[in-house]
Amino acid sequence: DVKVTQSSRYLVKRTGEKVFLECVQDMDHENMFWYRQDPGLGLRLIYFSYDVKMKEKGDIPEGYSVSREKKERFSLILESASTNQTSMYLCASGSRGAAGNTIYFGEGSWLTVV
Amino acid sequence: AQSVTQPDIHITVSEGASLELRCNYSYGATPYLFWYVQSPGQGLQLLLKYFSGDTLVQGIKGFEAEFKRSQSSFNLRKPSVHWSDAAEYFCAVGYSGGYQKVTFGTGTKLQVIP
Numbered sequence: 001d002v003k004v005t006q007s008s009r010y011l012v013k014r015t016g017e018k019v020f021l022e023c024v025q026d027m028d029h030e031n032m033f034w035y036r037q038d039p040g041l042g043l044r045l046i047y048f049s050y051d052v053k054m055k056e057k058g059d060i061p062e063g064y065s066v067s068r069e070k071k072e073r074f075s076l077i078l079e080s081a082s083t084n085q086t087s088m089y090l091c092a093s094g095s096r097g098a099a100g101n102t103i104y105f106g107e108g109s110w111l112t113v114v
Numbered sequence: 115a116q117s118v119t120q121p122d123i124h125i126t127v128s129e130g131a132s133l134e135l136r137c138n139y140s141y142g143a144t145p146y147l148f149w150y151v152q153s154p155g156q157g158l159q160l161l162l163k164y165f166s167g168d169t170l171v172q173g174i175k176g177f178e179a180e181f182k183r184s185q186s187s188f189n190l191r192k193p194s195v196h197w198s199d200a201a202e203y204f205c206a207v208g209y210s211g212g213y214q215k216v217t218f219g220t221g222t223k224l225q226v227i228p
Binding site for chain 1: 123148150155156157158159160163204215216218219220221
């Protein structure tokens with residue numbers, strides 16, 4: 001079975017803190033994604049990566065950055081957390097090729113910024 | 115740009131009743147279409163997907179969906195709902211030529227009453 005693991009399920013951080021959300025996949029997938037999920041807004045793509053050290057902005061990249069130093073690991077970074085970044089963050093991975101290939105999700109990381 | 119509309123934010127059905135969740139998409143070419151399910155506090159699990167061939171697609175947990183090009187719809191159905199089906203359901207569309215960039219609907223929350 002595909003496994004996408006998000007290391008932190010629940011985090012509480014203070015405004016202005018630097019926050020790292022880590023994600024690891026075990027299926028040798030080329031593509032990895034970070035989504036943000038908010039009630040009534042569905043899932044919105046923050047960043048994605050199609051190869052090591054490569055990244056592309058999604059629909060809402062402002063206030064976020066990412067890092068992909070190894071194929072299996074994709075990190076989301078909040079340089080200076082703000083209260084409007086309180087949300088559920090979902091990491092996902094998928095194999096390169098047709099867009100019809102399945103994207104697999106992790107369990108999610110609940111971030112509260114106080 | 116592609117978009118997905120799930121017109122029903124919340125649906126309540128009785129256990130044993132049939133279910134249909136609506137999804138309409140906007141995309142110029144043949145889309146790749148997905149339905150995902152999310153249990154409370156969890157990540158998203160793929161129920162089924164369509165990208166070619168038979169327009170009636172079977173998925174896991176007894177779900178099916180029908181692609182209707184003329185109506186730009188991909189509605190999810192189940193003939194008899196179980197209490198364990200209570201969850202949030204997301205329709206999504208992907209497109210060819212991209213790096214698996216998938217757009218999600220805002221979700222439909224299903225409540226099942228005994």
